[in-house]
Amino acid sequence: MPKLSVRNLTKRFPVSGGPSMTALDGVDLDVEEGEFIAFVGPSGCGKTTLLRIIQGLETATSGEIRIDGKPVTGPGHDRGFVFQQYGLLPWLTAAQNIGFALEAKGIPAARHGETTERVLATVGLKGFGDRFPHQLSGGMQQRVGIARALAIEPEIMLLDEPFGALDALTREILQNEMLGLTERMGKTILFVTHSVDEAVCLADRVVVMSPRPGRIREIVPIDIPRPRASLGEALRDTPEYVAKRHQLWTQLMDLV
Amino acid sequence: MQRSAQASAVSKSAGEPEAASDPNRQRRRERLLQIGTLVLLLAVWEFAARDANKLLVAVPSDIAVATWELLLNGELLSATLDSMSTFVLGFVIASIIGIVVGFAMGTNRTVEVILDPYINALYAMPLVALIPILMLWVGIGFLAKITIIILFAVFPVIINTVTGVKNVDRHYLDIGKAFMASRFMVYRQIIAPYALPYVASGLRIALGRGIIAMIVAEFLTSISGLGGLIINYTNAFETAKAFAPVLVVALLANALTVLVQKVEERFGRWRRR
Numbered sequence: 001m002p003k004l005s006v007r008n009l010t011k012r013f014p015v016s017g018g019p020s021m022t023a024l025d026g027v028d029l030d031v032e033e034g035e036f037i038a039f040v041g042p043s044g045c046g047k048t049t050l051l052r053i054i055q056g057l058e059t060a061t062s063g064e065i066r067i068d069g070k071p072v073t074g075p076g077h078d079r080g081f082v083f084q085q086y087g088l089l090p091w092l093t094a095a096q097n098i099g100f101a102l103e104a105k106g107i108p109a110a111r112h113g114e115t116t117e118r119v120l121a122t123v124g125l126k127g128f129g130d131r132f133p134h135q136l137s138g139g140m141q142q143r144v145g146i147a148r149a150l151a152i153e154p155e156i157m158l159l160d161e162p163f164g165a166l167d168a169l170t171r172e173i174l175q176n177e178m179l180g181l182t183e184r185m186g187k188t189i190l191f192v193t194h195s196v197d198e199a200v201c202l203a204d205r206v207v208v209m210s211p212r213p214g215r216i217r218e219i220v221p222i223d224i225p226r227p228r229a230s231l232g233e234a235l236r237d238t239p240e241y242v243a244k245r246h247q248l249w250t251q252l253m254d255l256v
Numbered sequence: 257m258q259r260s261a262q263a264s265a266v267s268k269s270a271g272e273p274e275a276a277s278d279p280n281r282q283r284r285r286e287r288l289l290q291i292g293t294l295v296l297l298l299a300v301w302e303f304a305a306r307d308a309n310k311l312l313v314a315v316p317s318d319i320a321v322a323t324w325e326l327l328l329n330g331e332l333l334s335a336t337l338d339s340m341s342t343f344v345l346g347f348v349i350a351s352i353i354g355i356v357v358g359f360a361m362g363t364n365r366t367v368e369v370i371l372d373p374y375i376n377a378l379y380a381m382p383l384v385a386l387i388p389i390l391m392l393w394v395g396i397g398f399l400a401k402i403t404i405i406i407l408f409a410v411f412p413v414i415i416n417t418v419t420g421v422k423n424v425d426r427h428y429l430d431i432g433k434a435f436m437a438s439r440f441m442v443y444r445q446i447i448a449p450y451a452l453p454y455v456a457s458g459l460r461i462a463l464g465r466g467i468i469a470m471i472v473a474e475f476l477t478s479i480s481g482l483g484g485l486i487i488n489y490t491n492a493f494e495t496a497k498a499f500a501p502v503l504v505v506a507l508l509a510n511a512l513t514v515l516v517q518k519v520e521e522r523f524g525r526w527r528r529r
């Protein structure tokens with residue numbers, strides 16, 4: 001049984017004074033436990049909407065989501081979400097932002113400190129717990145967002161363009177860290193990106209989506225052996241990487 | 257060689273006193289300008305009113321003497337305490353009612369639909385018109401004053417709280433939803449902090465209106481407190497003494513505004529400076 005299965009998922013948004021807008025149309029996807037799935041596609045093809053429905057932030061117009069075979073009806077602590085932007089509460093420190101998720105999960109306050117320190121260390125932010133978001137760089141803020149999702153120990157992580165707003169260098173550093181992190185933890189991960197490079201580096205399979213209406217165009221397996229983190233820059237020189245990057249790039253070019 | 261030149265350049269720019277004190281000096285000059293203007297104004301007042309009827313016009317020196325007298329005999333202090341205790345109680349009650357009602361309206365559409373027309377109408381109307389009728393109901397004592405202060409102060413707090421609560425960024429509510437925060441957590445850790453600056457500016461408006469209400473109430477109901485002093489000394493044609501409580505009211509209003517600002521800053525530390 002797949003860890004996550006998406007069946008015939010459709011989402012229509014009402015449009016005032018016009019026909020409704022179909023953001024997702026008949027999306028089908030099975031994700032195995034421990035798999036890393038990347039979603040790419042032109043903006044407006046429904047990537048965010050799909051992730052939000054899986055998280056339970058949005059309800060589908062029709063279709064079904066199952067986790068371990070059980071239908072999903074709303075948000076759950078089995079899923080950890082990382083937002084693209086505005087993902088931290090600006091009036092809480094980094095540690096308090098993580099504590100927020102722990103408190104929401106019902107974990108006693110006495111255990112927050114230990115967990116918070118552990119996840120902050122995991123994302124390389126040891127000692128930054130008492131900083132407010134505006135005292136952290138964009139990359140550090142996203143790390144806090146990832147740390148918070150890790151803190152609740154979800155079975156599935158959902159990341160919506162987590163590095164989308166970052167500069168190229170920070171982005172590449174975080175990509176490499178993400179690779180190490182996910183390969184160590186082996187969690188099931190759904191990762192939206194607009195970077196083909198990022199998708200090929202990180203994913204086991206890349207889902208290519210097309211807009212109007214949002215559909216899955218193709219699912220491309222990436223057969224670069226793991227662990228890839230140890231390859232470093234050499235990863236980008238492997239024939240599989242070069243070939244898949246080219247294939248995805250061409251496909252995306254056809255879509256826009 | 258090059259290195260030492262660099263080092264000295266750095267130490268010069270870091271410790272340069274002229275550059276650092278420039279804005280300070282500018283500020284001192286501006287302050288001096290303001291004080292100078294005030295002195296000039298007082299002097300013009302003093303000399304222009306020298307020969308006017310003492311019963312109608314007071315000059316600054318007389319006001320200073322009168323204020324000193326009222327301070328010594330304790331009249332000013334007891335009137336200030338009288339006014340302030342009423343004001344503070346009324347303001348605190350108005351703030352609590354305002355925040356609670358504002359929160360209820362901002363988070364519950366039904367409550368908002370029911371209350372909104374009355375609150376807007378009462379906020380816009382000149383509430384002074386209600387005071388005589390109010391006195392029929394609650395008399396002219398302490399209760400009347402508190403009621404009048406609350407009535408004047410509560411609406412800006414309600415309206416601003418509603419605005420803040422309803423404006424909460426959807427992104428922040430999504431965080432609460434994604435991590436399954438309880439309703440109480442969402443209120444306390446998302447909506448309340450977001451609405452705080454709105455509430456604070458409501459409180460500042462309420463402060464000004466509350467002080468007006470206090471003085472008006474002291475004029476119209478039982479003549480007491482600072483407003484009472486103003487009325488009594490004006491009626492007795494002791495104009496200089498009537499100015500002393502006016503001075504105190506002005507100082508208090510400004511001091512309280514600064515206090516509210518400080519509280520707001522204390523709770524708004526997380527914002528970008």
Ligand SMILES: Nc1ncnc2c1ncn2[C@@H]1O[C@H](COP(=O)(O)OP(=O)(O)O)[C@@H](O)[C@H]1O
Nearest residue numbers: 013014021023042043044045046047048049050
């Ligand atoms: N809340 C909403 N109301 C109306 N339309 C929406 C809403 N959210 C998304 N859409 C529309 O749905 C489509 C898919 O959006 P989105 O999922 O954000 O795409 P992506 O993340 O791939 O860029 C877009 O055309 C967008 O305008």
Ligand SMILES: [Mg+2]
Nearest residue numbers: 047048049161
């Ligand atoms: Mg998106």
